[in-house]
Amino acid sequence: MPNQRLNPRKTPRQSRSQATCAAIVEAAARILETEGSQKLTTNHVAALAGVSVGSLYQYFPGKDAILAELIRRMRQDMVADFEAAATELEGRDIAAVVDVLTAASLRHHLRRPALAQALEREEAGIDLSAETRSLKTRMRDIVVDALRVRGVDRPERTAFDLMALSGGIAHAAIQAGERDFDDLHARLCRAVKGYLAAAA
Amino acid sequence: MPNQRLNPRKTPRQSRSQATCAAIVEAAARILETEGSQKLTTNHVAALAGVSVGSLYQYFPGKDAILAELIRRMRQDMVADFEAAATELEGRDIAAVVDVLTAASLRHHLRRPALAQALEREEAGIDLSAETRSLKTRMRDIVVDALRVRGVDRPERTAFDLMALSGGIAHAAIQAGERDFDDLHARLCRAVKGYLAAAA
Amino acid sequence: MPNQRLNPRKTPRQSRSQATCAAIVEAAARILETEGSQKLTTNHVAALAGVSVGSLYQYFPGKDAILAELIRRMRQDMVADFEAAATELEGRDIAAVVDVLTAASLRHHLRRPALAQALEREEAGIDLSAETRSLKTRMRDIVVDALRVRGVDRPERTAFDLMALSGGIAHAAIQAGERDFDDLHARLCRAVKGYLAAAA
Amino acid sequence: MPNQRLNPRKTPRQSRSQATCAAIVEAAARILETEGSQKLTTNHVAALAGVSVGSLYQYFPGKDAILAELIRRMRQDMVADFEAAATELEGRDIAAVVDVLTAASLRHHLRRPALAQALEREEAGIDLSAETRSLKTRMRDIVVDALRVRGVDRPERTAFDLMALSGGIAHAAIQAGERDFDDLHARLCRAVKGYLAAAA
DNA sequence: TATGAATGAGTATTCATTCAT
DNA sequence: AATGAATGAATACTCATTCAT
Numbered sequence: 001m002p003n004q005r006l007n008p009r010k011t012p013r014q015s016r017s018q019a020t021c022a023a024i025v026e027a028a029a030r031i032l033e034t035e036g037s038q039k040l041t042t043n044h045v046a047a048l049a050g051v052s053v054g055s056l057y058q059y060f061p062g063k064d065a066i067l068a069e070l071i072r073r074m075r076q077d078m079v080a081d082f083e084a085a086a087t088e089l090e091g092r093d094i095a096a097v098v099d100v101l102t103a104a105s106l107r108h109h110l111r112r113p114a115l116a117q118a119l120e121r122e123e124a125g126i127d128l129s130a131e132t133r134s135l136k137t138r139m140r141d142i143v144v145d146a147l148r149v150r151g152v153d154r155p156e157r158t159a160f161d162l163m164a165l166s167g168g169i170a171h172a173a174i175q176a177g178e179r180d181f182d183d184l185h186a187r188l189c190r191a192v193k194g195y196l197a198a199a200a
Numbered sequence: 201m202p203n204q205r206l207n208p209r210k211t212p213r214q215s216r217s218q219a220t221c222a223a224i225v226e227a228a229a230r231i232l233e234t235e236g237s238q239k240l241t242t243n244h245v246a247a248l249a250g251v252s253v254g255s256l257y258q259y260f261p262g263k264d265a266i267l268a269e270l271i272r273r274m275r276q277d278m279v280a281d282f283e284a285a286a287t288e289l290e291g292r293d294i295a296a297v298v299d300v301l302t303a304a305s306l307r308h309h310l311r312r313p314a315l316a317q318a319l320e321r322e323e324a325g326i327d328l329s330a331e332t333r334s335l336k337t338r339m340r341d342i343v344v345d346a347l348r349v350r351g352v353d354r355p356e357r358t359a360f361d362l363m364a365l366s367g368g369i370a371h372a373a374i375q376a377g378e379r380d381f382d383d384l385h386a387r388l389c390r391a392v393k394g395y396l397a398a399a400a
Numbered sequence: 401m402p403n404q405r406l407n408p409r410k411t412p413r414q415s416r417s418q419a420t421c422a423a424i425v426e427a428a429a430r431i432l433e434t435e436g437s438q439k440l441t442t443n444h445v446a447a448l449a450g451v452s453v454g455s456l457y458q459y460f461p462g463k464d465a466i467l468a469e470l471i472r473r474m475r476q477d478m479v480a481d482f483e484a485a486a487t488e489l490e491g492r493d494i495a496a497v498v499d500v501l502t503a504a505s506l507r508h509h510l511r512r513p514a515l516a517q518a519l520e521r522e523e524a525g526i527d528l529s530a531e532t533r534s535l536k537t538r539m540r541d542i543v544v545d546a547l548r549v550r551g552v553d554r555p556e557r558t559a560f561d562l563m564a565l566s567g568g569i570a571h572a573a574i575q576a577g578e579r580d581f582d583d584l585h586a587r588l589c590r591a592v593k594g595y596l597a598a599a600a
Numbered sequence: 601m602p603n604q605r606l607n608p609r610k611t612p613r614q615s616r617s618q619a620t621c622a623a624i625v626e627a628a629a630r631i632l633e634t635e636g637s638q639k640l641t642t643n644h645v646a647a648l649a650g651v652s653v654g655s656l657y658q659y660f661p662g663k664d665a666i667l668a669e670l671i672r673r674m675r676q677d678m679v680a681d682f683e684a685a686a687t688e689l690e691g692r693d694i695a696a697v698v699d700v701l702t703a704a705s706l707r708h709h710l711r712r713p714a715l716a717q718a719l720e721r722e723e724a725g726i727d728l729s730a731e732t733r734s735l736k737t738r739m740r741d742i743v744v745d746a747l748r749v750r751g752v753d754r755p756e757r758t759a760f761d762l763m764a765l766s767g768g769i770a771h772a773a774i775q776a777g778e779r780d781f782d783d784l785h786a787r788l789c790r791a792v793k794g795y796l797a798a799a800a
Numbered sequence: 801t802a803t804g805a806a807t808g809a810g811t812a813t814t815c816a817t818t819c820a821t
Numbered sequence: 822a823a824t825g826a827a828t829g830a831a832t833a834c835t836c837a838t839t840c841a842t
Binding site: 242244253257262263 | 835836837838839840
């Protein structure tokens with residue numbers, strides 16, 4: 001049974017409401033990025049968003065719901081990126097697939113590195129909404145399909161490993177403060193292609 | 201200036217004190233493993249360790265110090281494993297190095313998977329003691345040296361990437377509930393060797 | 401000085417306004433009956449009444465005013481019932497008076513038992529409007545007069561006691577879930593008549 | 601299933617703890633007596649008790665638990681009084697029973713009238729502990745037995761009515777500010793004896 | 801040294817009320 | 822007149838830390 005206290009309370013139609021809601025989410029993101037998750041308190045989020053606590057609770061049933069929303073958006077963006085990449089890749093070979101998908105993965109991690117990191121840490125601690133879980137499934141399926149179509153053996157497990165490798169490199173790079181996209185991308189491609197070659 | 205409040209208060213010589221200290225640390229570990237970090241409260245740790253809160257504060261200046269000690273021990277164990285592996289590897293080729301070091305890395309993650317995961321999450325949130333930081337450096341150096349000695353190009357960056365790949369696979373595997381050491385080890389070796397082959 | 405914040409803001413002449421006002425009062429009544437006084441919030445009342453909070457505040461200066469109005473209406477109904485009974489009783493003997501007035505009292509309590517109970521509880525917590533207080537006085541006077549006219553000794557105190565006995569039986573019966581009007585009425589009459597006989 | 605959050609957290613053995621616990625309960629009683637139930641907040645209780653909120657929560661899991669404890673004590677005292685009365689009454693006639701039990705009931709209500717009133721109001725709003733419920737049962741049984749032994753017809757229902765009559769008189773008297781025990785007792789006895797006589 | 805009672809700042813959350821639209 | 826978004830004071834409750842015994 002999905003936790004109702006993780007879904008937003010209302011999806012505001014009026015522009016004033018939308019602005020409030022967006023301000024809350026963005027404030028939460030900034031706090032996670034710059035102050036850490038222990039400073040993510042409802043009062044602090046509201047203050048940084050320039051809103052009253054009361055307003056925060058109009059839109060979110062609790063602190064975790066804001067976190068859940070942030071994660072949902074992150075996953076949603078990522079799925080959109082992956083889907084765009086998959087479409088673009090139709091008819092191209094496996095090397096192109098690796099180039100494009102690893103690029104998408106890295107881009108995602110490097111856009112707001114501290115935020116991506118923080119959200120990944122928090123993701124383990126709350127039970128996600130059904131929607132967010134389905135987004136994760138869809139993301140994996142995109143990779144699996146891209147591999148299967150190109151005749152890669154054991155596509156599920158391979159997809160799992162490729163995403164794990166990407167995540168590992170991205171995680172370590174962010175932690176170490178590396179931000180050179182091209183360099184990281186080259187190294188990540190090398191690892192993934194090496195893995196695929198060894199598997200064959 | 202390293203945070204003094206992260207070091208244990210006294211290094212107890214008497215066995216009773218040592219036992220108390222160990223009980224506290226182990227209680228904290230068990231809570232992280234089975235109840236999650238939000239349940240890691242000083243009162244709860246003390247109760248599970250069978251001591252009073254007062255005693256806990258005799259040995260540790262605060263909650264984070266317990267966490268820091270847990271992390272220090274984890275890193276210490278890991279360094280010991282790596283050092284043993286490095287010694288054992290003297291005179292053997294790069295393939296053996298990869299086999300043995302990835303095995304050590306995986307073993308570390310799978311011994312108490314939930315704990316390893318939790319500690320990695322917490323590591324980001326507290327500033328570590330100088331000692332712990334030096335342990336992390338030493339671990340990296342062991343790998344760097346093992347690579348350099350065998351003529352691997354750009355040993356620092358390669359070591360960094362290899363550890364990142366290991367960490368990524370281990371992390372994803374634990375998250376997904378995979379516990380088959382041999383299978384994981386084979387896949388990880390494949391990725392690492394593929395990476396090294398591609399680099400050459 | 402009576403609390404101005406307990407009187408309705410305007411006595412609406414237009415039928416639409418009257419309907420809105422009635423809807424608010426009835427919504428509050430239903431909440432008290434079925435959800436308890438802690439769920440009696442202005443937002444909830446407004447929602448159940450099908451109006452906005454803003455409108456609610458057009459008609460009532462605050463939450464307590466709604467409660468006060470509910471109490472006033474209850475007392476008003478009761479006075480009307482008692483006055484009708486008193487008129488009907490002209491020329492009849494004391495036994496008839498007891499029969500009819502106890503019946504009126506019980507009917508009042510049993511019409512909406514949960515509501516009557518809740519309002520009696522709330523009555524203690526807010527200071528009533530002058531009008532409501534005068535309604536309570538009038539009710540008592542009706543009983544006092546009915547007794548005095550028929551030569552009952554110490555009519556004030558006797559009226560007080562008779563109403564207390566009625567209230568006690570009604571309260572206990574509702575609490576215990578008894579709803580058999582005739583049975584309760586018989587027992588209550590017995591108590592009251594016994595009291596009067598003993599007084600003589 | 602009884603609500604665990606209504607039972608005290610620990611029954612303190614040390615005298616310091618006992619004093620703290622007693623201070624909390626007494627402070628809550630005084631607030632109910634003099635300020636009303638809406639002022640019964642945990643912070644306020646703690647402040648009046650001269651204790652920190654933290655201490656309050658050491659002994660009680662929440663606000664309602666304090667209320668529940670207050671009610672339990674009231675019922676406990678009442679049962680003790682009734683039991684003493686019942687013992688004292690052995691071998692005496694029904695008139696003595698009425699005299700003594702009504703006296704006990706009135707004494708209970710008049711000892712701290714505002715408190716008794718407030719607790720009775722609150723009793724409806726929380727689900728009592730099993731112990732408190734059994735106290736109420738026992739109280740009723742004492743009266744039932746006293747009546748049955750003396751050959752009163754339908755002892756259960758009669759006991760119910762007699763207690764309802766007592767409660768009604770006591771309630772109304774307190775509300776009206778009457779404190780003359782003897783006068784009230786005489787009137788209450790008259791009502792009860794009248795009821796019993798009419799029943800025969 | 802060990803204990804655990806006491807502390808109180810800090811956090812989540814609600815709800816009566818206002819006011820711009 | 823009506824709406825409902827916004828407000829923020831008030832409230833329940835937790836938990837790291839201290840200190841008298």
